[in-house]
Amino acid sequence: MIQSVAFIGLGAMGYRMAAHLPKHFDTVYVWNRTFAKAEQHAAEYATQAVALEQAVQADIIFSCLPTSADVEHLLKDLPLKAGSIWVDCTSGVPESARKLVTQLSDQGVIFLDAPVSGQTIGAENATLTVMVGGDAQGFEKALPAMQAFGKLIKHVGESGSGFAVKAMNNMLMAAHLCAAAEGLTTLKAHRVNLSEALDCINASSGKSMVTETVIPQRILNRSFPLTFALPLLAKDTGIAIDLAQEAKLSVPVLALAQNLIQAANSLSDKNSDFSTAVKMYESWSKITIE
Template sequence: MIQSVAFIGLGAMGYRMAAHLPKHFEQVLVWNRNFAKAKQHAAMYGTQAVSLQDAVQADVIFSCLPTSADVEQLLADLQLKSGSIWVDCTSGVPESAKKLAQQLKKDGVYFLDAPVSGQTIGAEKGTLTVMIGGDAAAFQKALPAIQAFGGLIKHVGESGAGFAVKAVNNMLMAVNLCAVAEGFTTLKAHGVELSEALDCINASSGKSMVTETIFPQRVLTREFPVTFALPLLAKDTGIALDLAREAKLATPVLATARNMIQAANASSDNVVDFSSAVKMYESWSKITLE
């Protein structure tokens, strides 16, 4: 039985994910680098803002940080309780997950790489897709806690498998984003009404999440709300391409998409939403997608 749960990292996703835990567990501990945010979370949702060392004494510890390097740095100076399970919801690097799983196992601690998909709306509703790599028995033990914010939850393999699935998923979304940006630029150059074309495509074989939600809700409206930052997509496409290279695979489409997302990120002055990558195409063509 899980007696206590902790959540480390209260960013755009973590803040919302952790909010579901008090509905299922009496003791929910939260910690954030900006500790005022942890206190705010405690006041809003009935969690307990505690020190980092106190947080990692929980039975199940969730982390949701920007990169695997952040997680490794955090773990370097911590003493964890034997028998606990660390569930890392960061969109991380598979090799890092393998290393941390081996490292923590020496102290009787299990490490699961458990990245999530569904953006902030999914985190708010508790309907995230969670793809998990690591020890199968540890997964089963941690499952009741993961179910607090997860809709579709899948154990996809050994350590690193969860991070791999997330990276490839985000790479495929990047491929779609680039393709749709180019396709719709072509359509507008020929005088096509984009909103009407979008309806046709979404009832045809060319539809995807990009055409169904991202373009109509973010691009054509020119709103570009920041729910998943472009630098994070750039990171994930790099992880996916590294996986392909490690397997010595030829992936020209993935490589091109990764280069486009990296270029779009490099040309952005501030942290912007991933959908803002289409602005790079607009700057090249002088055609605005609206």
């Protein structure tokens, strides 16, 4: 039985994910590097803002930080409770997951890499997809806690597999974004109505999440709301390319997409949403996708 749950890292995703836990568990600890945010969360959702050392005494500990390096730094010399399960929802590096499995097992703790997909709306509605790598029995024990914010939750393989799936998912989204930007720029150059064209594409074989939601809800209306930062997408595409290189595979399409996302990131403000990558194409073509 899970008696207590903790959530570490109350960013755009974590803040919303942690909000669902008190609906299912009596004791929910929250901690954030900016502690005022943890206190705000406690006041809003009836969680308990506690010191990091207390948070990690929970039965299930979730973390959701920007990078694997942040998680490794947090865990350095941090005493944990034997028998607990650490579920890392960071979009991380597979090799880091394998490293932390070994490190935490010395303290009798199971480490699962469990990144999520579904953006902030999915976190708010508890409809996230959770891709989990690591110990199968640990997965089963932690599953009830993950179900608080996840709709589709899959154990995808051994340690590092969850991070690998998330990185490749985001790489494919990046490739779709680049291809769609080029396609719509070409259509507009030929004086095609982009809104009507998208209706046709989204009822046909060329559709993707990018054409169905990202372009209509972020780009055509020029809103570009910040829910997933472009630097984080650039990080994830880099992880995906590293995976291909480790397997000694040739992936020319993915490599080109990664180069384009990296270029767009270098030209953008660090607080830009991933959808602003299309502005690079607009600067090249002098055509606005709207």
